[in-house]
Amino acid sequence: MKDEQQFPRPEIPERASHLIGDEELEAAWESIVDANRATAASIEHFLTHRGTRWKETMGENPHVRAANNRQANRHAGLLLGMSDQQATAVLNAAEYVREHLPKFWKAFRCGAIALTNLRKAAVETLPLIHRDDLLEIIDEELVDIAPGKTPTELRSWIIRRIPELDVELFNEAAEEAKERRCVTFHHGTEGMSLIELTIPTIEAKAIEKKVNAAARGMNRAQPKDADKPPVFDETGMHGQPLAAPRSADGFHPASTGTGEGSPVDHDAPHPDHDPEITADEIDDRTIRQREADLLSAWLRDGHCYTTPISAKICVMVPEETLTGESEEPAITTDRASVIPAADIRKMAADPEADHEWYTAGTRKNQRRADRDVLSVVYNGRFAPERLRDAVIFRDGICQATGCTIPAERSDLDHQIPYERAGPTTGSNLWALCRRHHRLKSHGYLPPPNADPPRTKTTRPKAA
DSSP: OHHHHHSOOOOOOGGGGGGTTOHHHHHHHHHHHHHHHHHHHHHHHHHHHHHHHHHHTTTSOHHHHHHHHHHHHHHHHHHHTOOHHHHHHHHHHHHHHHHHOHHHHHHHHHTSSOHHHHHHHHHHTGGGTTOHHHHHHHHHHHHHHSTTOOHHHHHHHHHHHHHHHOHHHHHHHHHHHHTTOEEEEEEOSTTOEEEEEEOOHHHHHHHHHHHHHHHHTOOSOOOSSOSSOOOBOTTSOBSSOOOOOOOTTSOOHHHHTOSTTOOOOTTSBOSOOOTTSOTTTOOOOBHHHHHHHHHHHHHHHOOOTTOOOOOOOOEEOOHHHHHTSOOOOEEETTSOOEEOHHHHHHHHTOTTSOOOOOOOSOOSSTTTSOOOGGGOOBSSSSOOHHHHHHHHHHHOBOSSTTOOOBGGGSEEEESSOGGGTOOBSGGGEEEEOHHHHHHHHTTSSOOSOOSOOOOSOOOOOOO
């Protein structure tokens, strides 16, 4: 009874409230709460045990105290089924949260917060450890934000919130982080190795988009690990041209994932092969395998083979940041990465970059302003590039609750199907990753708008 009063049981998160009424799911939620509370209670016991052992060695040699602390962590690891290092990380994160985020800690003890989210909050708020005033604000907000969030969603929210609280603190941390840029090679078993590259996000985004766009443009068999690269013409391209996307009667780049910025199943072989290509010529690698092979080839010999190398990076940035009046950072469209103002200004001033600017939410003179891209009704099933960009900026990520796949790598789905007179307009389109698009198509993921969007435009009938 005392525990119930001190740590009341949490209600099911609002985002999952529509599941109330299903007995099995409600029972599952109660079991999750019980498991979270039991985990929190055990962590509390481990922290108390470690604290007691620490007090017992007060006045001892520092090396003795450190060894005693490590032993306490080892005891926790033995009971948790973790290594010493894992147990230490868990207890350190819990101790940090208990001390610096007390309200969030109470939510953890109540069972509303899973251990994974507790650890994520500890790691991401660590830059604020010397700013009690900011930690107090974050602590208050986390109690409402964190329940029901995935670790990725929670991380994205925190990294966006810190610059809002203190942009100078963020910029200082970003400059320090740049000093830690490096590349490391980990040579593993089975003839495979891992390369880790720590570089500024704006550069990493450019590489990511470039290699992804290139991999999706490969419609023909490509050299996998030849001794010699293929022969290039004066334009730097391979002698054999890429297969053109099929017409409206066949596959369309917006539905098959063959075009720049279009949806794709990253673990499936490329679906759009030229019928004239023989079986021996077909490249049966998955998109992820192609990306790995391409990047490896680029690093080894600098050749891009038959692939396009242009890529679009979509970011949101305040105008004052571009002019230097503000140090507010830019943010990627998926809201998962924050880019320092200095980096975004450098990119904006790059004379070799082809910039395309969109203004969001500013229409002082509607007569002279451009039309609202999201309100225009377009003919045809597939969204033009400007509308696609607008939906990407608006949605950021797949619109299925809890999904964090970027909208840039998702499908644009008609909430009201095109076949049932659903218009191609911003109010009827939403970003859905391939997995959730399939769920929606089979009736398991209802769109947020139950009523058809109002429009006076009707689509002409086919002749």
